[in-house]
Amino acid sequence: MASYNRLLVTGHLGFIASTFCHRYKDNYQITGVDFAGWGSMERNLVPGVRDLRADIADGEKLRSIIVEVRPDAIINFAAESHVDRSNEDDSCFWRSNVMGARNLAHEAMRLGIRMVQVSTDEVYGDAHASNAPWTETSPINPKNPYSVTKAAAEMLLAVYGRSERHHLDIVITRGANTIGPRQFPEKAVPKAVWCFTHDIEFPLFRTPARRMWMHVDDHAAGIEAALRKGNKGAVYNIAPSFDSEEMTVTVIRRVRDIIGKGTIREVQDRANYDLRYWMDSSKAKRELGWTAKYTLDETVKATVGWYLENGGWLEAANNLPAGGGKG
Numbered sequence: 001m002a003s004y005n006r007l008l009v010t011g012h013l014g015f016i017a018s019t020f021c022h023r024y025k026d027n028y029q030i031t032g033v034d035f036a037g038w039g040s041m042e043r044n045l046v047p048g049v050r051d052l053r054a055d056i057a058d059g060e061k062l063r064s065i066i067v068e069v070r071p072d073a074i075i076n077f078a079a080e081s082h083v084d085r086s087n088e089d090d091s092c093f094w095r096s097n098v099m100g101a102r103n104l105a106h107e108a109m110r111l112g113i114r115m116v117q118v119s120t121d122e123v124y125g126d127a128h129a130s131n132a133p134w135t136e137t138s139p140i141n142p143k144n145p146y147s148v149t150k151a152a153a154e155m156l157l158a159v160y161g162r163s164e165r166h167h168l169d170i171v172i173t174r175g176a177n178t179i180g181p182r183q184f185p186e187k188a189v190p191k192a193v194w195c196f197t198h199d200i201e202f203p204l205f206r207t208p209a210r211r212m213w214m215h216v217d218d219h220a221a222g223i224e225a226a227l228r229k230g231n232k233g234a235v236y237n238i239a240p241s242f243d244s245e246e247m248t249v250t251v252i253r254r255v256r257d258i259i260g261k262g263t264i265r266e267v268q269d270r271a272n273y274d275l276r277y278w279m280d281s282s283k284a285k286r287e288l289g290w291t292a293k294y295t296l297d298e299t300v301k302a303t304v305g306w307y308l309e310n311g312g313w314l315e316a317a318n319n320l321p322a323g324g325g326k327g
Helices: 015-024 057-071 084-087 092-112 145-163 189-196 214-230 248-259 282-289 298-307 311-318
Strands: 006-010 029-034 049-053 073-076 114-120 169-175 202-205 211-214 235-236 245-247 263-268
Touching: 006 015, 006 057, 015 029, 015 214, 015 298, 029 057, 057 092, 073 092, 073 214, 084 145, 092 114, 092 145, 092 169, 114 145, 114 214, 145 169, 145 214, 169 214, 189 248, 189 298, 189 311, 202 248, 211 248, 214 235, 214 248, 235 282, 245 248, 248 298, 298 311
Parallel strands: 006 029, 006 073, 029 049, 073 114, 114 169, 169 235, 202 263
Antiparallel strands: 211 245
């Protein structure tokens, strides 16, 4: 098993990457790269993590950083990730999610180091009509521009991994629907906390949808296990137990119950609306020794509790300018 000390972590001012940095700052020497765009916050910076500002789609700038840092591995969390915004304009999604991943892969190949690509269950599409959960061999069938760009990045990196010319040491993780501290409030649970605590109606899509709800600590642990134990070229579903699957409306009502007040208003479904994400994570358990630790109830309680205890963070996130970054 390879040994890693110096990590380059992209998107470290965002949701999942900042959690990874909190959990593993004492295990690795972490340099973070973030362009402080939408969904990133300076107050997410973890003490002890080196903070560099750059766009991973800027190949020349990225090369200069890699030359200086000389990481032992790269973990790519950086992504434009909101479906609604991708439906409106997907140009920045292609730049960050595909070209950024390509640039990182070329630097990893140049140094001969491992790259972990953090992807999403959304590349599988919609499991609404499926009679079995997705495994890593299930077809990719993305349904919206965001998930198309994530699938495109996966496919390119997989080719680099198989090619005799490129020899990229790539591991890909596909994470389930994740909630927890420091998630930007365009996402359902932090948005619900904000709405219910500020007497604002929460807009819920009219058609019921199902998700597997995973705590961000479990997601970060799965990615770290993939870094250390993942097989070259492998894909791993990182998902909680099937007991953690629940209707979105049920979870939002649970958030309302914890807060003690709130109104839910049904709205028109978004374009390209997936009704179910459903993954089997047996491979990750078998090959990585990873399983999610949080139950659904623990995940929701811990998440809502963090936002209630950190109202200043949520206030700052909701008052960021369109470019994000400060706060």
